Each structure stands twice: as structure tokens, then as C-alpha cells.
Amino acid sequence: MKHLLSISDLSKSDALGLLDTATELARVSDGPMKKLPTLRGRTIVNLFAEDSTRTRISFEAAAKRLSADVINFSAKGSSVSKGESLKDTAQTLQAMGADAVIIRHGASGAPHRLAQSQWMTGSVINAGDGTHEHPSQALLDAFTIRKHLSHGENDLAGLHVAIVGDILHSRVARSNVLLLNLLGAQVTLVAPPTLLPVGVEHWDANISFEFDDVVGNVDAVMMLRVQQERMQELYFPNAREYSRYFGLNRDRLKKMKSHSIVMHPGPMNRGLEITADVADSARSVIVEQVSNGVSVRMAILYVLLAGAPIEMGSLL
């Protein structure tokens, strides 16, 4: 595995290898010596052409815990958005000797362009591209689900996950549908018809417009962020109506199975897609998703740059 561009590039054993590696690395992070020397002398560039403090910090922490040198290239408001081409940026990073580029970009497919062109030779890691995919988010979500509902091992067979909200514009949803299926889980998408893409009927997922019908039947509810500008674009009438039908509130929380968990990739709109009491409830694993994110991103860097996953238990 050289790049991580899309979950569709992974086999089931690739995905499990990444999750197992993350499990092992999480143990290291919990120990007294947080840092591993694995990537000493390697240069990793965080190329962020779109705002995303949390994903950038998560990758930065992951790289540093593996002793890599990290260069942050926040391109928003600088060259990339001011007409410097992706090609020129890639060639610059190549000239600086980047071993891996972690790219967040507003254009779907930008990481593919980096990886498949001859512009640079290092590994490319997709940290979220347009409305396409966000593979590291899906991996950390699967890691979190596995930890809570599958004893932290094996796949997710038999589990049922609802993904609720703006599926149309969500890279998190696209990556999660692919990965949850790869790991054997069942997926139900819940959204107003306007926020489901044409063609979604060909995805490996059930579709529902009725959150209330779904919420009691699933093991995890993954809420998606809804951007305020979607109202101006006529996807739904207003925030109140959206919350009424598609928000996760206390009443819906009560309908959930006793073991099921509440997830959100962040940042949340408290009061819109999720109420504050639900976000802060005992069911919520939202904060834990963030800490799991570092372990999973360490695993991604480890597997891509050190060349192989770590077997479960081998670091002990």
C-alpha cells in the first residue's frame, strides 16, 4: 500500500491490518513513552488547502509520535488558492523531499491527481477531498465502533450503523459506507431526499427518510454536520424543520438500544443535527473519536511509510 486515497482501494485484510496496528499503537500512546522512533528522518507534509484544524492537528500529532519531521503547509489564503497550481505545489514538495503528503482539498479527486500524476513520488494520504472521501475518518470511526461493540478485535459483522444527515455533500458518509460494508456491517442512510445523491440506490446501504423508524434498530448512530448554507440552497426549509425530522434529541436517544452509541465526526452544530444533552450524554463517544483519530492516523503513516502493519500483541 503506497497511498491512501479511497476506502475502495483497501481489501478487508488491509483495513483490519490498519485497525490492528492502530490498536497496538494506542497501547503505546497510553504507556509512559508516547513516542516511537519508527519514522525518524522522514518528512511528512500536511498540505491543507481547506480549513480543518482538527484533522490537521490529529495527523500532526500522529506523525510526531512516530518521530517524523512535520511541515505544515496551510494553503488556504496562500498560493494554492491564489492560482498556484496543484502541479507546482506538488513539485515544490517533491523538491523538498517529502516522503508523504497528507492532503485536505476542496476539490474531489485532488489526492488522486497528486498520486497518479508524475508530479511527485511520495505517498499521498487523503485527509478529505471535496465531497468525495475522508478515509482516515472512516477508519477511526470503525476503530471506535469496534472498540465499543466488537471487543476491539475482528470485523464488524452483524452490526448495523445509521448515518444521518447531509449524505449528498458528505465525504465522511462515502468513506464510511464503503468501509462499514467491507468490515461486514449493515448501513442505513437517513436523510431528506434532497440530501441524498442521485445514484445512491446503487450504494451498499439501505435508505430511509424516517429517522424514527431507524433509530431503535441500530447499534451506532453517526450524525453528520449540516452546513448552514444548505438552507439557502433549498435543500430543506429551515433549521427547525431539519432538527424536527433529522436531529438526534433526547426522545430519539431514549429509543436507541441500550448498548448503542452516538457518533459525530465534528465539528458539531449543537442544536441543529444534535442536541447538547445528547452530545454530552453517556452514549456519546464523540470525544473518544478524536483521541482514536490519532492512533488510527499513526497506523496509516506506519503502514504506508514503514511498509507493513503491526500484528496484534506484537508490541507488548
Added chain:
Amino acid sequence: MNKNIFHLKGGSLASGEKRDVVISEGIIKEIGVSITSPEGALVLDVSDSIILSGLVDLHTHLREPGKEDSETVRSGSRAAAKGGFTAISAMANTSPVADTAGVVEQVFRLGKDAGYCDVFPIGAITQGLHGRELSEMGAMADSAARVRIFSDDGNCVSDPMVMRRALEYVKSFDGLIAQHAQDPTLTLDAQMNEGVVSSVLGLKGWPAVAEEAIIARDILLADHVKSRLHICHVTTAGGVEIIRWAKSRGMNVTAEVTPHHLLLTDELARSYDPIFKVNPPLRTEKDIMALREALCDGTIDIVATDHAPHPAESKECEWQEAAFGMLGLETALSIVQKTMVDSGLMNWVDVQNRLSIQPAAIARYQSQGLEVRVGNRANLTVINPGKSWKVDRDLVASRSRNTPFHSMDLPGVVTETFFNGRATLLRGELVQEMSS
């Protein structure tokens, strides 16, 4: 040896009949079996080849004036000659826009100067292609360029009242309104065909209905005011159905399909390589099959290239930043052979109709699209259908390299093109200087 006397020996006409053809004094001088070569003639053995009436393209982007780094009238004319075309139609979306007699006359004169083919300018329907005020279509029609096709191509004339007025206005000089059918609000920031592939790639969808709704509206408008309407680059099965219905009612509408929409599908977008980004977008296999059938049964009248050159930097970037469009002139006939002839749907008489006779008739290009007959102007294309070639973007005559067919093996090699009795392409090589 007189360089303008040619004896094409042993070739086939579109009908399949084996005939020698002699070209002299700009016309087809003689057609017969085993003709003795006239004095001074260049004898060309074309016994493996087919002699067609010269190809006529009604949809060509030449980029001059304004973007001469992508294409000039001369470089585009050379690409045309290499692809077997003897007439091309320069779209109006240059800079400045071809919305005055001055600009169309300039393009027309540049075409004459280049000398590789007829370059017939298309005039803009509205000033600046903005879709609001009509351009001086009368002046363009009366100019030396004798403009008869008007189009805002690249933009849709979306306001129905503007479209109605344009259709009415051109009736006085037998003009033709060629519509780029794309509802702008349904395709805001659209990137590719809306469907299964766009849903997976997260690229903003371009629904078929955005094309079909405009086609339906304009057919009804044209029928209401009894004018002539031409639908540019039809891409959807639904659009085909609407045109078929209109023709069955005797409505005066014609339509074109591009070679790339006959062959390529939206699956190619999975590479995120913008070489496959084009307006209108590549559609699905089902649409391709409907387009082929429609071209075969005449619902779609002609093939037009929508040749759209772009510089490297406009394609070496993210998909959503890239320009729309692909080269077409040099590969058109091969793609038509591959998709329509080799598949058994059409014969070479049909090809000659769809790529030469019909387009010239629709556009009223009287010196073009004539049957291969003694006395007719010698605008001819010679293709060897039994040979194949590999497309190489580094070897194109166009000034740009954005062909989606790079490294593809295609059937049919155009070996000769004759424009007004002079060879522009000879034994597969462009004649280096045509200006007299």
C-alpha cells in the same frame, strides 16, 4: 507534373463501386473504370481506400481571436485537413466574441489565408454570449463571411423570450439557431453526468433533464414561430426521444452528436483525469447506445466534432478547476468508423451523409457536401478503413494536446484530403503550405 492534377486509382466510392477519380482545375474531371492517367497527373494508388465527399464540421472551436496559444484558425484548419475535413464552422465564443460583422470577417479571412479548408464563422446569437440582447445577426449574414449559423455555444440561450426572438429574427435570411441545450440553474457548478458515478466520486452532477428540458422547450418554440432549430451535441437517450417525437410530427429540427459521445462514458471520470471533462458531459452506456441508434436512423442528422482545444495547464489540475472540452477533428472519422461502421450499424454512404452531405445542407454551404460526381467541386476525403493507427497527442496538428483518445488504437487512416481540387493532406502528410 502539374501539382493540381490527381488520378485516384482503384478506390471505392461510398457506395462500394470501384472507380478511378481524376481531379483537375479544382473539380472532379472524370470518374470511370481504369482511366488512363491524364498528362502530368499525380497518380495515387487508393485501391484499399474509400473516396468520400469532403467532411464538413458544423461545430469547431478555433480560439482565434483571443486564445491563440490553444489554437489558431490556421492550426485548426490543418487539424481539420488531417482529419479529412474540407469545411469547418468556427464557433463564436472567441475573445472578442464573434458577435459583429468585423469579427466574423476576420475569422473568415484568416481561414482563406490558411487555405486548408473552408472556415465558415458562426455568429453569436446574443451580444457577448450573455443571453440578453440579440447580436447584429443581419450584418453578419450580409458580411463577406455570409454567416448562416448562429450559436451562443458554451452558453445556453436560457431565456425563452430571447430564444423565441432569435428564432424569429433569423427567418428573413434563412438563418439557423444552434442551441447549446443546458439549463444553467440546473447545472450550476456541475462537473459530470449526474448518476451512479458522480454519486461515488463526489463531483457535482449534471442531470440529463437539464439538457432535455431545453431541447423540448426549443423544439416547441421553433415550431410555434416556424423557424429552423439545430440542437448541438445531443448526449442523452431522453433528448433523442424528444427529437424523434418532433421529427415524427414534421417539426423543423436537426441535431448533431459528437464522436466522443458515441464512444466514451462517464466511467472514465473515475480517474479524475480532466482530459475526460467536457461540456456536455460524457454520459452512460445506455445513452451511447441510444445516440448510435439515433444517428443510424436519422433522428440525429449529423456528426459534429465540438473540437475544443485547451492549453496543458487547463487540464493538468484538479477536475473541478479544469476546462471543459476535448480535441476532435483529427479523430472524428476514425471514431465514427469504430462506433458506427465496424459495429455494423452504418455503411459508408451513411457516413458520407452524416459527415458531409447533411451538415453542408443544414448550414447551406453550397460548395460543400456534394456527391462525388463529375463536374462537382473537388472536395474529397480518402480513408483507408483497413488500416489502424495509434493516437499520439504529441503528433497532433492542433496546437493543443487534449485528446481523450491518446494511445488508443483506432481504425481508418485518412490518407488524402482535397480542398477545391488541391491536396491539403497527401499520403498521410499535411501539405506544408496552402496559401496561394
